[in-house]
Amino acid sequence: MTETSHNLTLEEIGKLAGVSRSTVSRVINGQRHVRADVRDRVEAVIAETGYLPNQAARALVSNRTGLIGLVMPTDAEELFGDPYYSALVAGIQLGCADARLIFSIFPVDGQRDEMTVLSTLVAQGFVDGLIVTAGAGSDRLITALRDRGKNMVVVGHPADDRGLRRVDVENRAGSAAAVAHLVGLGRTRVGFVGPGASYLYGRERLEGYRDALVDAGRGLEDRLVRHAEPTVEGGFEAAHALLAEDPDSVHVATDTMAVGVLRAIAERGLRVPDDVAVVGFDGFPGAPRTEPSLTTVVQPVVDVGRTAVHQLHRDQDLAELVVLPTVLRIGATCGAIGGA
Amino acid sequence: MTETSHNLTLEEIGKLAGVSRSTVSRVINGQRHVRADVRDRVEAVIAETGYLPNQAARALVSNRTGLIGLVMPTDAEELFGDPYYSALVAGIQLGCADARLIFSIFPVDGQRDEMTVLSTLVAQGFVDGLIVTAGAGSDRLITALRDRGKNMVVVGHPADDRGLRRVDVENRAGSAAAVAHLVGLGRTRVGFVGPGASYLYGRERLEGYRDALVDAGRGLEDRLVRHAEPTVEGGFEAAHALLAEDPDSVHVATDTMAVGVLRAIAERGLRVPDDVAVVGFDGFPGAPRTEPSLTTVVQPVVDVGRTAVHQLHRDQDLAELVVLPTVLRIGATCGAIGGA
DNA sequence: GAATTGTGAGCGCTCACAATT
DNA sequence: GAATTGTGAGCGCTCACAATT
Numbered sequence: 001m002t003e004t005s006h007n008l009t010l011e012e013i014g015k016l017a018g019v020s021r022s023t024v025s026r027v028i029n030g031q032r033h034v035r036a037d038v039r040d041r042v043e044a045v046i047a048e049t050g051y052l053p054n055q056a057a058r059a060l061v062s063n064r065t066g067l068i069g070l071v072m073p074t075d076a077e078e079l080f081g082d083p084y085y086s087a088l089v090a091g092i093q094l095g096c097a098d099a100r101l102i103f104s105i106f107p108v109d110g111q112r113d114e115m116t117v118l119s120t121l122v123a124q125g126f127v128d129g130l131i132v133t134a135g136a137g138s139d140r141l142i143t144a145l146r147d148r149g150k151n152m153v154v155v156g157h158p159a160d161d162r163g164l165r166r167v168d169v170e171n172r173a174g175s176a177a178a179v180a181h182l183v184g185l186g187r188t189r190v191g192f193v194g195p196g197a198s199y200l201y202g203r204e205r206l207e208g209y210r211d212a213l214v215d216a217g218r219g220l221e222d223r224l225v226r227h228a229e230p231t232v233e234g235g236f237e238a239a240h241a242l243l244a245e246d247p248d249s250v251h252v253a254t255d256t257m258a259v260g261v262l263r264a265i266a267e268r269g270l271r272v273p274d275d276v277a278v279v280g281f282d283g284f285p286g287a288p289r290t291e292p293s294l295t296t297v298v299q300p301v302v303d304v305g306r307t308a309v310h311q312l313h314r315d316q317d318l319a320e321l322v323v324l325p326t327v328l329r330i331g332a333t334c335g336a337i338g339g340a
Numbered sequence: 341m342t343e344t345s346h347n348l349t350l351e352e353i354g355k356l357a358g359v360s361r362s363t364v365s366r367v368i369n370g371q372r373h374v375r376a377d378v379r380d381r382v383e384a385v386i387a388e389t390g391y392l393p394n395q396a397a398r399a400l401v402s403n404r405t406g407l408i409g410l411v412m413p414t415d416a417e418e419l420f421g422d423p424y425y426s427a428l429v430a431g432i433q434l435g436c437a438d439a440r441l442i443f444s445i446f447p448v449d450g451q452r453d454e455m456t457v458l459s460t461l462v463a464q465g466f467v468d469g470l471i472v473t474a475g476a477g478s479d480r481l482i483t484a485l486r487d488r489g490k491n492m493v494v495v496g497h498p499a500d501d502r503g504l505r506r507v508d509v510e511n512r513a514g515s516a517a518a519v520a521h522l523v524g525l526g527r528t529r530v531g532f533v534g535p536g537a538s539y540l541y542g543r544e545r546l547e548g549y550r551d552a553l554v555d556a557g558r559g560l561e562d563r564l565v566r567h568a569e570p571t572v573e574g575g576f577e578a579a580h581a582l583l584a585e586d587p588d589s590v591h592v593a594t595d596t597m598a599v600g601v602l603r604a605i606a607e608r609g610l611r612v613p614d615d616v617a618v619v620g621f622d623g624f625p626g627a628p629r630t631e632p633s634l635t636t637v638v639q640p641v642v643d644v645g646r647t648a649v650h651q652l653h654r655d656q657d658l659a660e661l662v663v664l665p666t667v668l669r670i671g672a673t674c675g676a677i678g679g680a
Numbered sequence: 681g682a683a684t685t686g687t688g689a690g691c692g693c694t695c696a697c698a699a700t701t
Numbered sequence: 702g703a704a705t706t707g708t709g710a711g712c713g714c715t716c717a718c719a720a721t722t
Contacts, residue, residue, distance in 0.1 A: 009692055020707045025694065033705055050488070055465050056399035057692035061712050065396070067466065069444075093447055102466075104409075105445040107433055125395050126407070126442075148390070349713055360686045365715065373684055397713035401691050 008051045017045040028053060059125060068092070068101045068309060069127040071108055073137045083286035084301060088155065090285075091305020092131060098306070099313045101128070129312035131305075134158040136198060153311045155304055157200040166321045167308045171201050171281075174297040174326035175208030176215070178251045178279040181295075181328060183216045185335055187249035187277055190218075193238045193261055194253030195230040202230070205253040205281060221245075228257070235260025243268055249277035249334075255287055255296055262290055262333070273335035283329055292332035299326050348391045357385040368393060399465060408432070408441045408649060409467040411448055413477045423626035424641060428495065430625075431645020432471060438646070439653045441468070469652035471645075474498040476538060493651045495644055497540040506661045507648045511541050511621075514637040514666035515548025516555070518591050518619040521635075521668060523556045525675055527589035527617055530558075533578045533601055534593030535570040542570070545593040545621055561585075568597070575600025583608055589617035589674075595627055595636055602630055602673070613675035623669055632672035639666050 010021040017024065019038060026034050027042040034042075045051070059065045070092055072085065089105065096103040104127070130145065132138050134156030145152045146163055154166045182190050192209045195202040206225065213220055226242045228234030235257030242250065243264065252258040258280035265276050272278055272292060283298030303324055311322065330336050350361040357364065359378060366374050367382040374382075385391070399405045410432055412425065429445065436443040444467070470485065472478050474496030485492045486503055494506045522530050532549045535542035546565065553560055566582045568574030575597030582590065583604065592598035598620035605616050612618055612632060623638030643664055651662065670676050 007692095010694095011692080021693080022695095022707060023705090026706090029694090035705065038705085054400070054692050056396050056405070057712090058694080059396035059712095060394070060400055060692080060714085061694045063712085065466075089447055093449060103447060105447065107429055107443060107445065109433060126405075347713095350715095351713080361714080362686060362716095363684090366685090369715090375684065378684085394713050397691090398715080399691095400693085400713080401715045403691085 007054065008049055010053070013042070013045055013049065013051050016049070017042045063125070064128050065126060066101055067127040068096055068103055068129055068131065068312060070103070070105045070131045071133070071138065071141070072105050073108060073133075073135070083284035084282070086286045087284050087301035088133070088305040091302035091307075092309055093305075094302070095306040095309025095313075099309060101309065101313065129153070131155060131308045131312065134200070151312060153308045155308055157204070159200070164320070165311050167304050167311060167324070168321065169299040169304065169324050170326050171204035171299075172208040172211065174281060174299065174328075175205040175251060175253070176212040177208075177326070177328050178281065178295075178297050179209050179212035180216065181334060181336070182249045182251065182277055182279060183212065183218070185277065188218075189224065189245075189247045189249070191224040191226070191242045191245065191247035191250040192253070193226050193228070193235060193242060193250055193257055195234070195257070196227045199230065202227075202253050205251075209251055230254050230257055232256055232260040232263070236264045239264035240268075243270070243276070247276060249273075249279075252278060252280045255280040255282040255284070255294060258294055258296070259288070259290060262294075272333050277335045278333040279328075280333075281326075283327075290333070295331040295334035295336070296329055297326045298329045300324050347394065348389055350393070353382070353385055353389065353391050356389070357382045403465070404468055405466060406441055407467045408436055408443050408469055408471065408652060410443070410445045410471045411473070411478070411481070412445050413448060413473075413475070423624035424622070426626050427624050427641035428473070428645040431642035431647075432649055433645075434642070435646040435649025435653075439649060441649070441653065469493070471495060471648045471652065474540070491652060493648045495648055497544070499540070504660070505651050507644050507651060507664070508661065509639040509644065509664050510666045511544035511639075512548040512551065514621060514639065514668075515545040515591060515593070516552040517548075517666070517668050518621065518635075518637050519549050519552035520556065521674060521676070522589045522591065522617055522619060523552065523558070525617065528558075529564065529585075529587045529589070531564040531566070531582045531585065531587035531590040532593070533566050533568070533575060533582060533590055533597055535574070535597070536567045539570065542567075542593050545591075549591055570594050570597055572596055572600040572603070576604045579604035580608075583610070583616070587616060589613075589619075592618060592620045595620040595622040595624070595634060598634055598636070599628070599630060602634075612673050617675045618673040619668075620673075630673070635671040635674035635676070636669055637666045638669045640664050 010024050014021045014024045019042060023034060023038060024042055027039050055065065070089065093103050129151035131153050132142055132145070132155070134142070134154055139159050142152070142154055142158050142164070143160060152165065154164050157166070157168055158164070179190055190213065192206060194206055197203055210220055223245045224242065224247055226238035228238035235252060238257070239250070239261040250261055252261050258278060261278060262272060265272055265278070270276050278294065280294045280296035283296045284301060307322055307324065350364050354361045354364045359382060363374060363378060364382055367379050395405065410429065433443050469491035471493050472482055472485070472495070474482070474494055479499050482492070482494055482498050482504070483500060492505065494504050497506070497508055498504070519530055530553065532546060534546055537543055550560055563585045564582065564587055566578035568578035575592060578597070579590070579601040590601060592601050598618060601618060602612060605612055610616050618634065620634050620636035623636045624641060647662055647664065
């Protein structure tokens with residue numbers, strides 16, 4: 001544990017153990033063809049000196065650093081407290097542990113040009129691969145990295161998805177299941193509240209809503225579909241507009257918006273689920289609980305993170321797109337259980 | 341923008357521009373002694389080819405990577421959604437922008453041995469320096485990095501603070517100001533709710549509470565001091581115990597606990613600030629608002645992050661400990677404004 | 681002689697191969 | 702002859718110095 005001011009090298013460890021730098025390298029990298037007693041001697045010297053190989057030298061010759069990066073936009077401060085990122089990070093961490101990689105998050109804000117930072121990271125070889133979440137803020141970045149042929153996995157659905165390795169969830173089928181559930185419970189006027197068309201996942205969830213209504217032989221009423229920003233306030237406002245159309249149920253495209261929807265319903269003196277049933281989407285682990293507890297389509301964010309690492313790490317011959325299934329979690333807002 | 345499969349080298353760029361690798365290196369690193377027309381020619385080739393220097397080679401020779409790391413514990417999922425980290429990250433990002441460094445967060449969970457990860461990071465030269473937040477979970481790590489003489493700045497107050505470069509806030513003086521404020525408003529039975537003794541910041545804030553009462557010539561009553569876990573629930577329980585002692589005000593050592601304290605006061609049918617005044621501590625930017633709005637001691641977390649980077653980056657002759665001042669922010673819970 | 685440019689060496693590893701047992 | 706070990710070269714830069722204008 002006593003460490004000298006300058007860092008030791010393979011050569012020096014070899015000298016101390018009476019072997020060449022090659023043998024030390026073999027011991028460190030766990031290669032065969034090292035005699036047991038030699039291995040022990042080298043390992044003893046390593047332990048004694050606290051030697052750690054220089055990563056820059058290693059990276060220079062092997063072209064690998066063992067680092068995986070997640071690009072995280074931080075323009076909006078909320079993003080950091082977002083339970084989505086929290087779960088995604090947990091999943092990526094699991095994936096990195098599986099693959100013996102080091103996980104690092106690169107916060108990128110709009111002030112600095114993200115391209116500058118990222119060229120430094122990947123193009124210049126800081127990280128072996130990058131996980132980037134889809135969204136308006138990352139479209140340019142994703143295209144640039146793709147064009148440079150960099151090792152990248154995109155989480156979610158960016159505007160331009162050509163030639164990308166992606167991990168996504170079953171948005172359309174998930175929402176279809178949510179709406180089919182409401183229809184199955186006897187609801188006849190099912191509304192939809194979701195984010196604007198610029199959010200692809202919102203568009204997909206809206207399609208799922210339509211699929212289910214068409215499958216059930218129902219008509220589609222444009223007035224029962226409302227868009228707003230994917231925030232609590234957005235949900236609140238959209239719900240007020242929707243409630244004027246007298247729906248008996250709503251599928252809300254994000255749980256965050258669903259909080260606003262529940263608030264608007266309560267403000268109108270309506271009961272959930274008796275007057276209006278609600279089914280959300282997302283079901284993130286750290287998200288705040290609602291009262292009554294929200295029925296929602298749970299997307300497996302932790303698995304998404306873990307899968308993204310696997311996609312990054314394995315051979316290139318993997319499927320371009322991995323879509324993970326969602327699960328409908330029954331709570332108290334859909335009227336499937338209890339006194340409704 | 342057309343990129344070939346293999347990355348270019350300095351040598352190749354030099355050949356394309358009709359100069360040596362040295363001249364290209366000078367252009368890239370912005371050194372003098374390059375003729376203007378040569379510089380232009382080299383820059384044109386760089387732009388054309390999209391050349392980016394290999395960071396591993398750079399790091400190998402210069403012993404610097406330009407990367408700063410924040411070690412972030414993720415055992416508890418809440419930590420990620422914590423407004424404290426959110427603000428700290430924002431500050432570190434500002435500091436890195438100032439110093440033209442790249443900022444990276446290393447999530448470390450208790451499952452994997454954090455020492456393994458970190459030896460890889462610093463000892464082996466992935467990052468030039470590390471910012472570590474104090475806390476029970478990081479004590480071992482901090483000691484190990486200090487013993488290895490690694491470039492590190494600790495945020496907050498670890499159990500063993502010997503030989504560390506630290507950035508901290510005025511916990512003691514901040515709490516003293518909070519309590520002096522309550523005393524100045526005529527409160528005579530000032531209580532304290534804070535975390536257990538294992539939290540050093542809590543101990544310091546308790547000392548500040550005592551300082552202010554002693555300064556005001558008041559006695560100290562042990563029954564007016566209550567400890568619990570630094571959570572909303574902890575604050576709630578401690579407040580219920582405290583309220584049995586009939587205090588007319590409370591200084592709560594964290595805003596999170598203060599939320600629980602306000603809830604307990606309301607549950608007892610008491611009014612804030614009329615019956616019981618409350619002053620918290622922290623004032624993090626992203627923290628949820630309370631009703632009535634909380635009077636609190638604001639610690640400058642963003643500045644803490646920024647300062648930590650400066651400490652890491654500048655010469656070693658900087659002060660070992662930088663303590664940033666806190667500010668009392670008047671809200672509606674102390675009775676200084678409005679109808680109380 | 682000052683500004684500009686190029687050359688050689690070396691950072692600390694890994695890999696292919698040769699030389700040992 | 703198979704297992705084990707060592708040697709040489711090279712990854713792509715930066716730095717000190719020499720060589721050029």
